[in-house]
Amino acid sequence: MSYLKYIPNVLTLFRLFLVVPVVIAIARGHYQTALLIFMLAGFTDGLDGFLARRYSWQSELGSLLDPLADKFMMVAAFMSLALREQIPLWLLVMVMLRDLIIVAGVLFYHLKTRSIQMHPTLVGKANTLLQVLLIVMVLFNGGVYRVPDMMMSLVILALLISTVMSCIGYVLLGIEKVNEHNHAN
Numbered sequence: 001m002s003y004l005k006y007i008p009n010v011l012t013l014f015r016l017f018l019v020v021p022v023v024i025a026i027a028r029g030h031y032q033t034a035l036l037i038f039m040l041a042g043f044t045d046g047l048d049g050f051l052a053r054r055y056s057w058q059s060e061l062g063s064l065l066d067p068l069a070d071k072f073m074m075v076a077a078f079m080s081l082a083l084r085e086q087i088p089l090w091l092l093v094m095v096m097l098r099d100l101i102i103v104a105g106v107l108f109y110h111l112k113t114r115s116i117q118m119h120p121t122l123v124g125k126a127n128t129l130l131q132v133l134l135i136v137m138v139l140f141n142g143g144v145y146r147v148p149d150m151m152m153s154l155v156i157l158a159l160l161i162s163t164v165m166s167c168i169g170y171v172l173l174g175i176e177k178v179n180e181h182n183h184a185n
Contacts (some may be wrong), residue, residue: 011048012062014070015041019076023173026080032143035075038135039126041073071099074128077135086138091156095131098167105174113181123169127162 018041025034028069048066052058075096082092120128134155141147 003160005055005059008048008052008057009059011044011051011066012065012069015044015048016065016072017071018044019072022073023076023080026084026086026139029084031139031141031174032144033141035136035139038073038077038139044133045070074131074135075099078131081135081138086142086148087134088156091160094163098127098163101167102170105171107177109174112178121135121166121169121173123162123166129177130159130162132153 020038022034022037022041025031025037029178042155045066048062052062078092078095079085081087106116106118134152137152137155139146
């Protein structure tokens, strides 16, 4: 039964493959289908994480693939929805710029310390939650039931604020970690 330990990685790979059907469904304006696939991807994310922790089936491959699959899904959904003019292009730019700044910071940290330490902050987790919420709301709006404009505007505003705050927070945290490393050596 040692093959069971690969279930979380198989689920993660499945989630990675779900990116393409989500993009196709959004591109064709089939928001209800995209919503169902997006929710299936979210379920598999939760399930693979639960199985990995519950049965100690974590792996180095899984620790790399899981956040990669999540990021691909989020970026693909955001880009697809922006191209369909379902979310503002400026919001896509802000979210992508935040991610690029974080990746650049991680690379800089790695060059200075020869290690990679990535720990999500509370604001970073809130930002991800708001990104997921906005995607679900937009897909829900287009395929199931009309979401009030005021609710959509509030989520967009909250996402903008959390994007800026989490970016600043990660930059400051990175500077602090580099300074700690420099003082330790």
